[in-house]
Structure formats: C-alpha cells, structure tokens
Amino acid sequence: MITPQEEYSLIDKILAGDRQQYSILVDGYKSYAFTIAFKILGNRPEAEEAAQDAFIKAFQYLKNFNRQAKFSTWLYRIVFNTAISYKRKSKQTFQSIENTIVEYSDRADKQMERDDKQLYVGKAMDSLNETDRLAIQLFYIKEFSLEEVAETMGQNMNTLKVRIHRARLRLADELKKILKEEALTL
Amino acid sequence: MNKLSLEKDELLLRYLDSELNKEDRLQIEAELEASELLRSRLDELKAVNLFLLQKASIESPSKNFTQKVMSGLDAKLTTSFSPRQGLFLLLGTIVASGIALALLSAGVFDAPTGPLVLDSPLKNNWFNIPSISIPFNGKILINGILILNLGLALVLLDRTILKPIFQKRVSAEL
Numbered sequence: 193m194i195t196p197q198e199e200y201s202l203i204d205k206i207l208a209g210d211r212q213q214y215s216i217l218v219d220g221y222k223s224y225a226f227t228i229a230f231k232i233l234g235n236r237p238e239a240e241e242a243a244q245d246a247f248i249k250a251f252q253y254l255k256n257f258n259r260q261a262k263f264s265t266w267l268y269r270i271v272f273n274t275a276i277s278y279k280r281k282s283k284q285t286f287q288s289i290e291n292t293i294v295e296y297s298d299r300a301d302k303q304m305e306r307d308d309k310q311l312y313v314g315k316a317m318d319s320l321n322e323t324d325r326l327a328i329q330l331f332y333i334k335e336f337s338l339e340e341v342a343e344t345m346g347q348n349m350n351t352l353k354v355r356i357h358r359a360r361l362r363l364a365d366e367l368k369k370i371l372k373e374e375a376l377t378l
Numbered sequence: 379m380n381k382l383s384l385e386k387d388e389l390l391l392r393y394l395d396s397e398l399n400k401e402d403r404l405q406i407e408a409e410l411e412a413s414e415l416l417r418s419r420l421d422e423l424k425a426v427n428l429f430l431l432q433k434a435s436i437e438s439p440s441k442n443f444t445q446k447v448m449s450g451l452d453a454k455l456t457t458s459f460s461p462r463q464g465l466f467l468l469l470g471t472i473v474a475s476g477i478a479l480a481l482l483s484a485g486v487f488d489a490p491t492g493p494l495v496l497d498s499p500l501k502n503n504w505f506n507i508p509s510i511s512i513p514f515n516g517k518i519l520i521n522g523i524l525i526l527n528l529g530l531a532l533v534l535l536d537r538t539i540l541k542p543i544f545q546k547r548v549s550a551e552l
Contacts, residue, residue: 215444223437227436244446245450247450313426329434360391360423360426360430364425367422
C-alpha cells in the first residue's frame with residue numbers, strides 16, 4: 193500500500209519527466225479503478241478500456257492535481273466520469289434479469305432458500321435507478337469509505353448516505369413484494 | 379401487515395450498521411423482542427445486506443493492463459500537439475486571415491489580372507515553342523485561401539479550446 197507521502201513523491205518524479213514511475217501508481221490502483229468501471233458498464237472488455245483511458249487522462253491532467261483530496265479519490269472520479277461517458281456512447285443498460293438467473297442457476301452448492309432470496313434481491317436491484325445501484329454497489333465494497341464514494345460520484349456525503357439508506361429500504365420492499373408474488377404463484 | 383415508519387426503518391438500518399449508541403441499541407433490541415413486525419423487517423434488511431456484501435468484490439483487470447496504459451501514454455505523446463501549440467497555430471491562422479482580408483478590403487487584388495504566361499527558356503530563332511498561359515485571378519485565389527484558413531481555424535478552435543472546456547465541464551458536473 194502506497195502512503196500519501198510516497199504518492200506525492202512519485203507524482204513529483206512523474207511531473208519532472210520520469211514517466212515510468214507512473215506504472216507504480218497504475219499497479220496500485222488498477223483493481224479499484226477497474227471495479228468502478230465494471231460496476232458502471234457491466235462488461236469486462238469495455239470496463240478495461242474505460243479504466244485504461246481514465247489512467248491516461250489522469251496522467252495528462254496530473255499537473256492539475258491540487259493534492260487537497262487523496263490521489264485515489266481524484267483518480268476514481270476520472271474513472272467514474274470516463275465510464276459514464278462510455279456508457280452514454282454505447283447506451284447500455286445494467287445486467288438484465290435473464291443473466292442474473294443464469295448466474296445463480298449455475299451454483300449448486302448453496303441452500304435453496306438462501307439462493308432464492310438472493311435471486312430475488314438481484315431482481316429487486318433492477319428496480320433501482322442507475323445512480324442508486326452504483327452508489328450501493330460501491331458503498332458495500334469495504335475498501336471505499338462513504339466519503340470516497342461521494343467524492344467519486346460527485347455527490348454530497350450526507351445526500352449520498354440518505355440515498356443509500358433509501359435504496360436499501362426500497363430493495364427490502366421489493367424483495368417482500370417479489371416473495372409475495374412468488375408465494376401466490378405456487 | 380402494517381408498514382413501519384421511515385424513522386423506524388432508518389433506525390433498523392443504523393442498528394444493522396452498528397451506528398447506534400448503547401442506549402439506542404438497547405432500546406431497539408427491546409422493541410425487536412416485543413415486535414414480530416420489527417423482527418421480520420430486520421430479517422428483510424439482513425437478507426439485502428448479505429446479498430450486497432457477497433456481491434461486493436474488487437475485480438481484477440487483465441495481466442497486461444499496466445503495460446497497455448503505459449503504451450497508451452506513449453501513443454498520446456507522439457500523436458497529439460499540446461493545447462499551447464494549437465493555440466499559437468490558431469492565432470497564426472487568424473492573423474494570416476486578417477492580413478488577407480485587409481489586403482482584399484484595400485483593393486490590392488482588384489486590378490484586372492491576366493493569365494500567367496510562362497515562357498520556355500529554350501525559345502530561340504529556330505524553335506518556336508509556344509508560351510504556356512494559365513488563367514489567373516488573384517481575388518479568387520485569396521478568397522480560396524481565406525476559406526481554407528477559416529476551415530482550419532474552426533478545427534483548431536474545436537480541438538484546442540472547445541473540446542477541453544466541454545470535457546472539464548462534464549467532469550465537473552459528474
């Protein structure tokens with residue numbers, strides 16, 4: 193894990209012309225960057241392209257990084273914006289319910305009741321809007337603090353907290369509704 | 379089954395996230411013991427929590443990800459010119475166009491222009507090689523150059539000024 197001081201020292205070297213040092217920053221943050229892009233795009237090749245593009249943009253704008261925020265937060269914001277613009281170009285939607293069903297039917301090693309509940313929660317996720325879905329997905333990645341998620345998405349922290357809470361409640365409501373409907377069809 | 383108030387729902391979420399102080403935690407636990415509705419709602423929230431925790435994972439990109447990024451940096455450096463260079467080029471284009479326009483307005487090219495006559499250097503008393511005559515109108519030529527300059531200026535304006543501004547604005551909005 194790179195410390196903030198090591199990070200600033202690396203950035204100084206990169207800005208002085210030692211471009212190869214940038215690979216250390218890329219290695220340090222590529223997984224999180226790719227995860228953010230993947231959560232938005234839902235497609236590995238496109239997410240990888242978006243994440244790479246974001247790192248290249250971050251390199252070009254490195255001289256504008258004012259060090260008031262963490263480098264990771266600043267980088268993730270670029271990743272987020274890049275992935276969003278990719279999504280707008282391709283006009284994709286999030287993973288559909290059909291794919292979710294296929295994913296769960298392949299797992300034979302979980303209890304049936306728990307599998308069903310998870311399937312239904314997955315179905316309930318489709319009822320959320322994209323912003324709420326992304327906020328909740330990033331929030332649950334423990335490596336991201338609420339503050340980091342808020343800064344990455346360009347949202348106020350308190351607003352995001354309320355948003356995530358409401359989304360979780362909506363998911364719980366949707367789950368109840370879906371389970372009721374399933375019970376009626378039996 | 380009665381629906382819980384939003385306040386109660388929020389309290390259950392905070393209990394699930396271990397955000398309550400000791401006093402509030404003991405109170406909600408007592409309420410949970412007494413109310414099946416509350417317990418049922420907590421179960422629903424736990425199911426959602428479990429699903430989201432299990433789905434939350436850090437994804438790994440391909441093994442050559444870093445290599446591709448570093449190659450991308452090189453590609454960017456060799457193919458693009460800096461905004462500063464683009465701005466100078468744009469200013470140069472505007473100045474050149476301005477000079478041409480000024481000359482046109484001053485009527486420098488208004489005098490009738492005839493064809494360009496190119497005499498062959500081999501012309502002598504024995505061989506009569508005809509001169510080549512190319513029709514030439516200075517005004518049309520300058521107008522053509524001005525139009526090309528205008529096109530170039532628009533392209534430069536887009537690449538060096540407008541595109542970066544819009545990209546910055548999109549980044550700020552998002």
